[in-house]
Amino acid sequence: EAGVTQFPSHSVIEKGQTVTLRCDPISGHDNLYWYRRVMGKEIKFLLHFVKESKQDESGMPNNRFLAERTGGTYSTLKVQPAELEDSGVYFCASSQDLQGADEQYFGPGTRLTVT
Amino acid sequence: GQNIDQPTEMTATEGAIVQINCTYQTSGFNGLFWYQQHAGEAPTFLSYNVLDGLEEKGRFSSFLSRSKGYSYLLLKELQMKDSASYLCAVRYLYNFNKFYFGSGTKLNVKP
Numbered sequence: 001e002a003g004v005t006q007f008p009s010h011s012v013i014e015k016g017q018t019v020t021l022r023c024d025p026i027s028g029h030d031n032l033y034w035y036r037r038v039m040g041k042e043i044k045f046l047l048h049f050v051k052e053s054k055q056d057e058s059g060m061p062n063n064r065f066l067a068e069r070t071g072g073t074y075s076t077l078k079v080q081p082a083e084l085e086d087s088g089v090y091f092c093a094s095s096q097d098l099q100g101a102d103e104q105y106f107g108p109g110t111r112l113t114v115t
Numbered sequence: 116g117q118n119i120d121q122p123t124e125m126t127a128t129e130g131a132i133v134q135i136n137c138t139y140q141t142s143g144f145n146g147l148f149w150y151q152q153h154a155g156e157a158p159t160f161l162s163y164n165v166l167d168g169l170e171e172k173g174r175f176s177s178f179l180s181r182s183k184g185y186s187y188l189l190l191k192e193l194q195m196k197d198s199a200s201y202l203c204a205v206r207y208l209y210n211f212n213k214f215y216f217g218s219g220t221k222l223n224v225k226p
Contacts, residue, residue, distance in 0.1 A: 004157065033213070042119070043158075043202070045213040056212055091158070103148055103160040104214060 002026070004107035006092050012113045018080040021110045025074070025094030032075050033095075033104060034067060038088035046090075049075060061086075082114045119217035121203050126223045132191050135220045137203030141184040145211065149177050149188045150202040152219070158202055161188065190222075198224045 005024045013019050025032045034046040046065070047057035051072035060067070064083070069075040079086055089111050093104040120138045127133040139147070146165040150158035162170055164179035164186060176189040190197055200221050204214040 031212070035214075035216075040218075042218040043204075043214075043216040045215070048212045056210075059213070103163060105160070106150070106157040108155065108157040 004092055004094055004105050006090075006107040006110050008110060009108065010111045010113075012115065013082055014115055015084055016081045018078065019082055019112060021077045021079075021090050021092075021112070023075045023077070023092030023107060025092070026105055029094035029096050029105075030072070031095045031097075031104075032069060033093040034075070034077055035091040035093065036088050037091065037109075038085075043091060046077075079112070082112075084114050087112055087114045117205060117207065117215040119203055119205055119215055121201075121217040121220045123218065124221045124223070126225060127193055128225050129193055129195060131193050132189065133193060133222065135188045135190075135201050135203075135222065137186045137188075137217055139184050139186075139203070139205045139215075139217075141181065143207040143209050144181060144184070144205065145208045146206040147177075147179060147186050148204040148206070148214065149175075149186075150204060152200045152202060154199075161201075193224050195224050195226070198222060 007022045030051050032049040035043045037043045045059040048055045049069045052069050066078045089109040091109045092107045095104045117140045148163050149161040151161050152158040162177035169178045174191045179186045200219040202219045203217040
């Protein structure tokens with residue numbers, strides 16, 4: 001079974017440009033999450049989809065970030081316009097349920113560098 | 116915040132045993148997960164604890180004390196491939212959908 005995949009693995013853009021990150025969750029997983037890790041800090045929650053609906057976007061830093069999950073399959077996270085402080089590793093995760101020992105399966109992350 | 120605390124870095128010798136600690140805020144606790152992450156790769160699930168006690172999985176064990184807000188990951192018979200970051204993640208009842216992570220512990224295994 002394929003795991004969570006993310007594209008691209010690495011993106012280098014200039015301040016003010018736009019970048020779109022993509023996540024393909026494990027097939028059949030209704031729950032999809034975005035997290036971010038900035039240099040030297042812990043991984044922090046950004047938002048959670050259940051199918052195509054945003055369940056919780058309390059971790060989104062500001063309105064320069066837009067996440068979508070049309071059709072309830074893959075998700076995109078767009079940063080527009082990018083700022084220097086947006087640099088970090090963006091992780092996507094998916095899970096089947098929210099209960100018990102149902103862990104979140106993580107993708108390898110997209111390393112975003114804003115110069 | 117949830118104050119998930121882990122040591123930043125640890126070093127141990129191949130074949131030895133190492134214990135990585137994690138402390139967290141206890142109010143609303145609803146499960147603790149340990150993940151392993153090799154550089155540039157996805158964090159991979161190691162263990163889950165929600166009740167007090169020890170969960171054993173081969174060379175890896177994880178312990179939880181809910182009253183103390185404390186967990187540890189125990190790695191036995193260390194191998195070079197165990198060099199990685201180990202992430203402690205906690206789930207809370209009031210935000211059941213998200214994990215709160217510690218900063219991770221980078222483990223260096225020496226020959």
